[in-house]
Amino acid sequence: MLPSPFSSHSRRAPLTALLAVLLAVVLSACSAAAAGLNSYQSPDGRYAFLYPTGWTRVQVTDGPQVVFHDLINADETLSLVVSDVNSTNSLENLGSAVAVGEKLRRVVIAPEGSGREAELVEASEREDGGRTFYDLEYAVHLSDRDRHELATVVVDRGRLYTFAASTNEARWPRVEGLFHQVISSFTLRI
Template sequence: MALAVVLSLALVGCSAAAAGLNSFQSPDGRYAFLYPTGWTRVQVSDGPQVVFHDLINSDETLSLVISDVNATNDLESLGSAVAVGEKLRRVVIAPEGSGRQAELVEAQERLDGGRTFYDLEYSVHLSDRDRHELATVVVDRGRLYTLAASTNEARWPRVKVLFHQVIQSFTLQI
């Protein structure tokens, strides 16, 4: 009886942690992640593989970019979490001449399913507003996966926990 109570409390805790999230899986079953309820997928050409945005706060986005890397590379061979985070900041988030400035706020390494992920947090300054972005990166079979969630700085305190859940939900399944 006590075991049943403990198990039911554990299951309630797990479902509460994922409350307000829907699951997305790639058509080929290769990767999956959670995205916030009320967000919708939008089709883009010549851009990220997958994009979702909030219907109410349309400047809140979630995107997955898949890039080719040397098939013999693993994430660690690309550099530490800080080094990879800084390179993404310079090359993708705020390249020279873009008019954007970005600061890498935090870079952490985590292991999940036997794979190394780098979780990155950025503060981004645009000419007309400030934004906050979380990203996770992982390398698998010659591909670099970058899942990023972004919002305006004013909403960051309200969505911080949710965005962390989304970013950390990214998993490679095959």
């Protein structure tokens, strides 16, 4: 007896091909999402983080240790400031996430006389690699525009690391997820 063109074997071939195509699409979408970030590690291997593809490093003097910005949207930036603190201090000794976030707001983001206003939108604490990180979110008001900023801070061996990503408020809804991914990628390696 000859197999019918409607047998289960002949119906499985198109289904198998369809599943293979769907699997390929899903896998390529996953790799495309991962391909949206590049890794950066400090020359001494002390810290590392991810930054968006299409961003470039900018050399600055008397400023942050590391600065990246988007080539297309040049006002989108990523920066790392490393400050000295008392070597016996821990992040918890400096205060809660809200207290540290408010101090950063008053002293760095919108100091008196700067013409900027900032609001601490959210402050949370997380553990990573045995270290405490404070993740902070700000709405920043400048005279000509509004901005949104995410930051994470951590203390290690007498140094306070402040890693921040900033964009204009109009672009915030499009980059919010990406910025959260970048900020939470900051890690101390040694």
